[in-house]
Amino acid sequence: MFKKHTAILICFFALFVVSCSKTKHEEASKTAVTTKNGEITSIHGNRKISGIYPHLTTYAHGRIDGTYGFGNECGIGALAVWNKKLYMINYAAHQPKGSEHKLYMVDEDMNMQIFEESIGGTPAARMVHQESNQLFIGPYAIDSVGKVRVIPYTDMKGRLTAIGRHLKDPENMIYYYDMEGMLYEVNVHTLKVNKLFHDPLPGWHGKGGYTSQGRFVVSNNGEHASEGKVTHDTDDWESEHYKWMDNWKIDKEGVFGTENLGILAEFDGDNFKVVERRQYTDVTTKHGIYAVPNDESPLWSMGWDKKSVRLKVLDQGKWYTYLLPKATYNNDPPHGWFTEWPRIRTIGNGKMMMDMHGMFFDFPETFSASNTSGIKPMGSHLRYIPDFLNWKGQIVLATDETSIQGNPLSGQPQSNLWFGSYEQLSNWGPASGYGAIWLKEDVSANTPSDQFLISGFDNRMVHFKNHTDKPVKITMEIDINGDNQWTKLKDLHLEAGNYNYYIFDTSLKAEWLRLIPETASRVTASIHLTDSNLKDASEGKELFSALADIDYSGKVNHAKLYTNKTNFNLSVYNGTIENGKFHKTNELEFTKFDFNFIENITDSTATKALKTKNIWSEDDASIILNAKNYRLRLPKGNGNYSKKMPSGTARVVREVESERELANIAGTFYELPLFKVGQEPLYKMMRPVSTHGKQISDFNTWNGLLVLSGIQKEAKASEHVYVSKDGEASLWFGGIDDIWSFGKPIGEGGPWKDTQVKANELSDMYLMTGYDKKTLTLKADKATKITLLIHVNHYLDEPMAYKTFDLKAGETMEYQFPEGFSAHWIQLKANTNCTATAWFVYK
Incomplete structure (x- = not known):
């Protein structure tokens, strides 16, 4: 229970005021804040935009004046429902000794309370301990009536990522696993801590941990040696980066290699065993955070390599491997930083969902080695999602949104939740993904490959290449029902050095594909699975009607945007675009609590927002993208952007989700993966999101929302559009994944x-x-x-x-x-x- 205080509580009630033509939505929107000693202790609001309640935004601190102190990231690392409340913790980028980040509780009326004795750090662990009836979330233990106890970082230093049932004394002890690989045991009654091992395994960036079938399975998803110094194609693993390998509690034979990044490993209570040296994240069963005693359920772990997403299944003590496609390549770098706890979790109505590499999948709780049917793509997304669950009949997504690690246009990090339905998630991005069974890979005669998911995708295609000087025959087999009964589909003959492809009939029903070479060879088999029902621009016509089309000839409210450092507000440099240049007319702030424009910008660092970078040009053939060491060509969308909004006029590239960049190039949004924050994006791995055809002069994430500028001056206020009293400034607000509704890329x-x-x-x-x-x-x-x-x-x-x-x-x-x-x-x-x-x- 929270400690009672005698200090006077100061309440701030902010009523939303815009133009005289307020909507019912605007009139009902208000925020109430309670503070103590300059810190926010609770906050309530009912404004909701695109599934986002702005008042639930979390920051790297809790100061009422918004003054930002320390921490360059603020993801929401873990969610749990307990005592009818939604509990969440947010995290800093690298703070194993704690930070100003908080533990939050949200009740059924959307009142958010902040635990005043929060100790922050970099936590994402959560588990319900059944015997003691406690929720453990990060360094906090919460009992059945809401009393919160804290395990101080002086007792358990680390970035806490997973909690598991204890193998030897499960009634009284639990395991804690952290990013640096440390393994602790904690007494659930006294909270006394005992460190069992300090970095016992290769790899780093510890992620998942779960106890099932008599073992504690742990994962990590990166390598120290890859920090900008090595890549997937480098063999130099035995270097000074592994000076601590004497700590490892495994056989070091075969540990190193170009693909040996991260780990999936077992702990039997005394010893460790390597399952696979690949990058792995979540480890769980159908019971999820409600871990049960003596669990014998199939255990699942998600990971990846450069070829595909990997799903490992432990069933009756034996491991099995399944391959799935990647919707995006944001997660791929071998250091593992950009994959923040993707999960497999229950989402209500008897459904489970898997989120990995930017794709939502239906995931059946019956999935096992003997029943592999039921995994189906739902669709892709841009939002960076560390955790999700079902609460009050809705799916709730945590987010790692606005960071300042690679985003000079954000003054302080912040993230929020999204509330919505299964149908809404399925209607974001396309169910399209890419992967490979083999990549220029030596294959053995008559040896079946791992199986690759092909179920649920509209279009399915395999690209084959024989990299040798001898022909090879490859047999394609399918598992129709997910029962391990394999049926021959086709023999494909590849001549020496030749390319060929196969497109599946759209009527073919099958869960999995595998390949069998007749002779030893070196082969590529790259798979493209794409959606045939891409969005039409008409779907977002009403949603984006206030944004000026590229051929719109009326007056437009343009602006450059900056997320403030000295308060919670959004700095808005209002202006016009004339003769291919942005001209500032006045400076405003858009306020955090009442969503109103006020005169003057108080944040001196906000001047960065006026700067734009020119990375594209146009000739008669195409849009030209100028990377540092190469150039690429992109299709021209609708409208003459070179004339109306030439490169350098509008914002082109910006980080909108932590460690994820978005580009606005000539009327089309593109997602840009990174290898390392601060470096040039991996333009060759870009994917188009939508072609908008609008005069979007800037875009930004703030207060959990996506903000767009470039609004018709005559546009009226609405749920998504906010207009200043004089009508001279206006902005559009929504969710990051709303932009799919502009319509498919053309x-x-x-x-x-x-x-x-x-x-x-x-x-x-x-x-x-x-x-x-x-x-x-x-x-x-x-x-x-x-x-x-x-x-x-x-x-x-x-x-x-x-x-x-x-x-x-x-x-x-x-x-x-x-x-x-x-x-x-x-x-x-x-x-x-x-x-x-x-x-x-x-x-």
């Missing part, structure tokens, strides 16, 4: 348009990932052979020759790609010097 262009082409010289790479109906038109002034090459996996540098076209001089040839065809990038080459056009239309 565009046209190519690497050549009446371009002088040199014989056998490859064109620039031109983007194809994520686009729908695809047509190519070719033309050359001379008779020539033009070869289309495709990039089918981000970890293969060389493109594959897909098709060669024979063109007559002056002839125009049109080629329509097969339904379901997918590739990441394309390039072309001609066998003669000529002037050529290669024009792609993506509808």
Whole structure:
């Protein structure tokens, strides 16, 4: 129970006021804050925008004036329902000794209380201990009536990521596992701590831990040696980075290697055993945080390597491996920083959900080695989700949103929750994902590959390449019902050095695919699984109606945005765009508690918001993206952006979720994965999100919301649009995943348009990932052979020759790609010097 205080509580009630044409939604919105000694102790509000309650935003501190002190990240690491309340903890980036971050309690009326004796840190662990009837969440123990006890960091230093049932004394003890790999045991009654091991396993960035089938299974998802110094392709593991390997409690034989990143391991109460040296995160069973005694349920753990998402299953003491696609490559770097606790959890109504690599999956609680049916893609997302659960009949998502690690346009870190339904989650991004069974890999004769999920995807395609000088036959087999009964689908013959592909019939019903080579070979089998029901722009027409279209000729309220450091407000540099430049007209702040515009910016650091970076240009053929050491070409969306909003006018690249960047280029939003914060994004792994065709001059995450500027001056206030009293400033507010509703990516262009082409010289790479109906038109002034090459996996540098076209001089040839065809990038080459056009239309 919280300690009673005699200090006077100061209440601040802020009523929302905008223009005289207030909506019912606006009139009902208000926030009430209770403070003590300058710290917020509770807060209540009822404003809700796109499933987000702004008053539930969490920060790296609790000061009422918003003055930011320390900490560059503020993700919400763990959620739990206990005593009819929603409990959550947020975390700093690297604070094993604690920080100002908090433990929060939200009641059924959306009142949020902050535990005054919070000690912060970097926690994401949670488990209900059945025998003592306590919730353990981070360093806090909460009993059945809400009394909170604290395990101080002086007793248990670490970034606490997992809690598990004890193997030897489960009634009185629990395990705590932390990011640095330390394993503790804690007495649930006295909270006395005993460190069992200090870093007993290779890898780092400890993540999951769970007790089942007589063992405590733990994971970590990264390598110290990869911190900008090594990559997936480097063998230099035995270096000074492993000077602590004498601590390891395993056999070191075979521990090192190019793919040996992170770990999945077992602990039997005395000794450790390596299951697999790959990057792994969550470890759980169908019981989740409500861990039960003597659990014999199948245990699941999610991980990945450069080829695919990996699902490991421990069933009756034996491990099994299943492969799934990646919707995004944000999580991939070998250091493991960018994968914050993806989970498998119950979401109500008898459903479970798996979230990994930017994709939601239906996950059946019956999943086992003998029954592998039921995993289906729901859709993809942009939100960075450390945890989720079901509460009050809704799915609640935690978020790691606005950090300042790589975001100079945010003054202080902050994150919030999202509340909504299964149907809403399934209607965000497309159910499209990519992966591989083999990547330029030596395979053994007559040895089946691991099985890869193909169920639930509309379009399914496998790209094959034989990297040897001998032919090879590959048998494709499918498991139709998820019962380990394999049926031959097709034999595919690959000639020496050749590429081939296979597109599955859309009517084929099957859960899993596996491949069997007839002879030893070196083969690539890269899989593209894509959605055929991409969103139409009409879905978001009303939602985004206030944003000015690119061809809109009326007056527009443009602004540059900065999330304040000295208070909770949003700095707004209001202005106009004239002659290809942004001109500031006045400075405003948009207030945290009452959602109102006020005059003057009080945050001196906010001037950074006016700066923009120019990374794209345009020629007759396409949009040109200028990376540091290469250039790429992107389709032109709708509208003439070079004339109306040329590069450098609008914000182009910004971190909108922690360690995730979004680009707004010529009317299309793109997701940009990172390798390391502060470095150039991995543009070659980018994916288009939506083509908006709007005059969006800036975008930002603030108060748990996505904020967009570029509003028609005549737009009226609404749930999503807030307008100043004089009508001279206005902003759009929603959720980050609302932007899928602008409609699917579309565009046209190519690497050549009446371009002088040199014989056998490859064109620039031109983007194809994520686009729908695809047509190519070719033309050359001379008779020539033009070869289309495709990039089918981000970890293969060389493109594959897909098709060669024979063109007559002056002839125009049109080629329509097969339904379901997918590739990441394309390039072309001609066998003669000529002037050529290669024009792609993506509808």
